[in-house]
Amino acid sequence: MSTPLYELRQVERFYGSRKALGLEHLKIKSHKVLGLVGPNGSGKSTLLRILAFLEIPDGGSVLYRGKSALSREEEFRKEVTLLLQEPYLLKRTVRENVAYGLRLRGETPQLNERVREALLTVGLEPSDFLRRQWYQLSGGEAQRVALASRLVLRPRVLLLDEPTASVDVGSAAKIKAALGEARKNWGTTLVVVSHDFQWLYEVADEVVSLFNGRIASFGPENLFAGSWKASSAGGAEYLLEDGQRIKASDFSGEENVASLSPDNILLSEKEPSGLSVRNSLKGYVSQMLYENGSGRVLVRVVVGGHALTARLTAEAVQELALHPGKNVWALFKASALRWLA
């Protein structure tokens, strides 16, 4: 078996007394696309900074290509680069911004060609942009210049923190296309944090859900946080906006976050009866995405203001004739919910 690109074991990171990250085990394979999802404060950006060798974890080990990252950060940073959510451009021209990393590495032969090539990859015409100053760019253009200054390095690993969050649709499309090029041309491994689920599930080989600094699941997990109350019939109940209730078992009274795998949700066209499942919730289909890693379809169903994700086969989607806007019933057992905290 080949050595994974990254292997993290028992990695912990604290900010003051707050534990921002506590991963038991995470492997990232070469040439793959890993998606990271999770709510704000779930540790996604911290994990990216650790993978970028910008932060040293307070505990655990980080192996990069089988070698411990400890005191090799500078060496590894030559192969790994991170694109921040809000890009920072040096107070120089676009050309100097894109060329900066190459100059640091002393890779000056063919510098002009590589800079031009990187700009073209992100959809910026070199003749228009090379001489522009950093303040003469729109937000989307600045993000693309920042991406070009990473792509020009032909990195082994490209880490991206919400690369399309603060840009317009046109820029987002060009960024996505550029990332596809990088993968195709140089086999770059991508680790992407994004709330653009449709794109993420389409391109990612694997998606990791983080919650409270821990891995909640490998894949799009459903999370129900807060407002769990003990039920008179035993277990716990979670009240949805429209009055429907989600029921969970094994409640000790202290837990407040439950997760539910998309594999455990069944969808029905009609209101079911005579079934043993305790959760039968009415909702409507809001979105359907193809999941690259599993080859299945992720169906998002809005139930009482809460979006549930169910993983279905393409055949099932066809048989049920699912489409956005269609009313459905989401079914799952109370025991299928796992308590995270």
Next chain:
Amino acid sequence: MDYIIQGFFQALGFLFEGNEELWSAVGTTLKVSSLSILASLLLGVPLGFLLGYADFPGRKICRTLVDTLLALPTVVVGLLVYAFISRRGPLGELGLLFTLPGIALGQTLLALPIVIALTASAVEALDQRLSMTLLTLGAKKGQLARASLVESRYAVLMAGITAYGRIISEVGISMMIGGNIKWHTRTITTAIALETGKGQFAEGIALGLVLLAIAFFVNGSLSLLRRRVQV
């Protein structure tokens, strides 16, 4: 009121006719202030960068000290430098009293806290994303420090211009250390003080106009740079 208006027109005459005594004071001011600003930038920028960038024991005390020295009165600097470079002083042998290098020494001491404090503030105010960006592009420690200084270049230039404004407008040091010697150490500000004392308003106003023109140029550059820094 009339004598002021009259003085103003006479002053314009002096300026355009090329009054030698007057232009000598202007030349002396430019010479000595250039020397002072050069010395204070050469010393102040590295020290300010160190103060804003590096973490060392006693950094906070140094910062407080530098900030306190921002309000240093020119006559106190004049007094201290005079004491050091007068014949009886420890640097008396250098013969700096009543010379331009002597004035420049005093003005450098006056400008140094300004350059150090503003450079340190500029470096401290650098966007946190800068160091992260530089590191992700592969910068090593030395390259990170160099690039941080380059990134704060406009703010550092602003520090230099602010310090220059203080240097050309001071009178205490030039008067005490230079002695206001005609054709030799007489600067614009000491000449204005002298001419006003003699009741020669026209000469005073003429020199004042030159000083204002320099100040206008300096402040103009400052506001242009400030805009650039804020982008």
